[in-house]
Amino acid sequence: MRIHPNGRVEFQDSAIMLDHAGQNAEPILLSHAHADHAVRRGRIISSPETKRLLEVRYGVKTAESLDYGKRMSLGKMKVTLYPSGHILGSSQVLVETDQPSLLYSGDIKLRPGYSCRPIHIPQAENLIVEATFGTHLFQWPKRERIEKQIFDFIEQSLIGGRTPVFMAYSLGKSQELLALLARENIPVWVSKTVWQMSKVYEEFGVDLGKYRLYADERDVPGVLIVPPQKARYVNADNPRFATVSGWAMTRRWNDGSSQIPLSDHADFGELLRYVDKVRPKKVWTTHGYARELASVLRHRGYDACPLTARQFAI
Ligand SMILES: [Zn+2]
Missing domain, CATH: 3.40.50.10890 (Rossmann fold)
Structure with a gap:
């Protein structure tokens, strides 16, 4: 499997995009409907809630919906969405092949919210995790x-x-x-x-x-x-x-x-707990304090680095 910083994931002759539009009509797995993640063209696959939010918010009417926990085959990859606890319809994306798996967190929140489904955390060998609030400065009050x-x-x-x-x-x-x-x-x-x-x-x-x-x-x-x-x-x-x-x-x-300080993201401690629960062998951090979170994860014994300008083979 090959991971690119622009969200492209390749396995043999198959490719998907994570929260980004691709060049060649690759299927786009969309984690949620916030503007910094949403894509408005291409073959978009998302939870039914995100599909509906895309219609109402951006006029995108062509997204395909995939229920949480249902596995969809895309070429040689199989993808499954899991609730991420962030907003209505927000999803993590698990990518499986006959090689080690990859989990993309999208935006996550671990503490239960008032208006959306709680997070369900699958395990995976490889993890791309958001780092929006990935430093010790961000610990939400009770x-x-x-x-x-x-x-x-x-x-x-x-x-x-x-x-x-x-x-x-x-x-x-x-x-x-x-x-x-x-x-x-x-x-x-x-x-x-x-x-x-x-x-x-x-x-x-x-x-x-x-x-x-x-x-x-x-x-x-x-x-x-x-x-x-x-x-x-x-x-x-x-x-x-x-x-x-x-x-x-x-x-x-x-x-x-x-x-x-009411947030719909995980704070620093929750991000560390999230990574521990996924139990990955390799971690890439993205968004926000990516460098800082990767550094802390390395101190905790993980093979971790920011998902920056180069591609990675796993
Ligand atoms: Zn978001």
């Missing part, structure tokens, strides 16, 4: 502490006569917030893209509670959720903003917003 931060932010805003506005990515993070707020019956308004993505979650049976479409009202008697790039257009009276992101552990935005 779930209860983050929840308290969220509810305190809402309460203090409302007591002060202000409108609590969460700035959260429209696919994934917003639905985590919706599912959490639904438990407390807090009235929520959401912007259009959050609304569209949430409707897909509901098509697949995820309960996000009651929420309303925000139509630029000034009077919002509850909570507002908007993607960060829409925050400047919020028309609500006296808004008070909170950024909801794993990057809140290390960054301070100078926009005056509060920071809440």
Whole structure:
């Protein structure tokens, strides 16, 4: 098997692409529908949830769906998708041949979320793992502490006569917030893209509670959720903003917003635990802190390196 940094995986005369479009109409295994992974042309194969999100979000109507745990033959390779715990439909991709196997993590989260299926971790001899938060700087606080931060932010805003506005990515993070707020019956308004993505979650049976479409009202008697790039257009009276992101552990935005470190990625400790569970002989790291994570993994006895400019044969 041969692995290229552009996501191409070859075995004898067969080839597939992982989260990238290829040159020669190779099948593309798509891990999830976030913009930094999604592909919009070619023969795309994804979970049914990701297929639907691609339709609604990017107008891609030609993806093929593959259920979790079902094996599909692509030339001399067999591929299986496993839930990755990141967002609705997110998948790890296991590639098997008559040689040692390869697992591609896509984006992963180990702690259970509020709105998507928990991760199921298969074992594999070779692993490509995301390293978005792959340094010791990123260790998420306990779930209860983050929840308290969220509810305190809402309460203090409302007591002060202000409108609590969460700035959260429209696919994934917003639905985590919706599912959490639904438990407390807090009235929520959401912007259009959050609304569209949430409707897909509901098509697949995820309960996000009651929420309303925000139509630029000034009077919002509850909570507002908007993607960060829409925050400047919020028309609500006296808004008070909170950024909801794993990057809140290390960054301070100078926009005056509060920071809440709710992430849909694994933190550093979870990434190490993930690799231990896969039990690979060889690891490549990709995205974010790839170099740093590879270095730590080497100290822990793994044969690990970043998936950079050259190709690797296994
Ligand atoms: Zn993602």
